[in-house]
Amino acid sequence: MADIHPSALVDEKAVVADDVTIGPFCVVGPGVSLGAGTRLYSHVVIEGQTSLGAGCTVFPFASIGLPPQDLKFAGEDSRVEIGDNVTIREHVTINPGTEGGGLLTQIGSNCLLMVGVHVAHDAMIGNHVILVNNATVAGHCEIGNHAILGGLCALHQFVRVGPHAFVGGMSGVEHDVIPYGSVIGNRAHLGGLNLVGLKRRGFPRESIHNLRQAYRELFSGDGTLRERVALLGADLASDPLVSEVVQFITSDSKRSFCTPRD
Structure with a gap:
């Protein structure tokens, strides 16, 4: 009993x-x-x-x-x-x-x-x-597998945090956080990829390299984020990690995305 x-x-x-x-x-x-x-x-x-x-x-x-x-x-x-x-x-x-x-x-x-x-x-x-x-x-809000939210952070309603993402402590997050992304600040901006988490969880070096290349192409250059998604090369977009980010960006959401500061 x-x-x-x-x-x-x-x-x-x-x-x-x-x-x-x-x-x-x-x-x-x-x-x-x-x-x-x-x-x-x-x-x-x-x-x-x-x-x-x-x-x-x-x-x-x-x-x-x-x-x-x-x-x-x-x-x-x-x-x-x-x-x-x-x-x-x-x-x-x-x-x-x-x-x-x-x-x-x-x-x-x-x-x-x-x-x-x-x-x-x-x-x-x-x-x-x-x-x-x-x-x-x-x-x-939606939070994907293996995500970590730091102390005293706050997510705005309807925000999505992708799998393996990291939200820094005391961050106010009002936009979606891409899978494997790392955000910090008030209001939170995308500060790069969660490389520490990727390495800790044993993701292949090649996949991490592809994800970093995709990050550079998605968050720099001309056009909108969705337009840059469409311009990703087929080889890069076929990588499982990159594909997960692409699907996250192109799926329906009530919020925009955390992006890097200018």
Whole structure:
């Protein structure tokens, strides 16, 4: 059976795996599902239609699944879905989706949300994402796999951050960040590629070289960004990393792109 502290309030309708640990003064609502091996330390509040996968760890004073900070929210049946092996540190807040955004806030597996992180309604966060202390993710944002958001940064609503991108600490990001890109500043500008992350994750040297060449061609010269995309050589555009950047740029978005400073 689950190890539940006597002071915890766990609704009898909640779905709690046998080997879950729930510490003192936690509150778990009727629509909550906790996967195998998940641990709530103490003073954790999880409400709404919220599911946590296996092996998650939630530290004190985290608040998950309570109504979003959206004045249009009218109590619609929305959800929070969190994958496996996610670590949620102290004072993190995660809000469910809204009718205007698909009714779902989703966080993938193997993510780390450090102290004070906020994930707003309808945000979609991939796998292996790190959100450093007090990073703020506004409503409807999308964050790709392996992205890292530095401490005290803030994403404007509807911003997309591509896979393996890096957002520097205290950056205010109001435009999309390309995959493998690195941005910093208020408002954030594209400062180059996330070369440190690319090397750490073992991407081939040739692919990194191709990505650097594509970066130079995409973000310098005449014409618009989309026009420069069309001018990329076929050999360069066929590289998997470059192709991912091209698809990101040419897909639909509600925001423009972070670009280098003149």
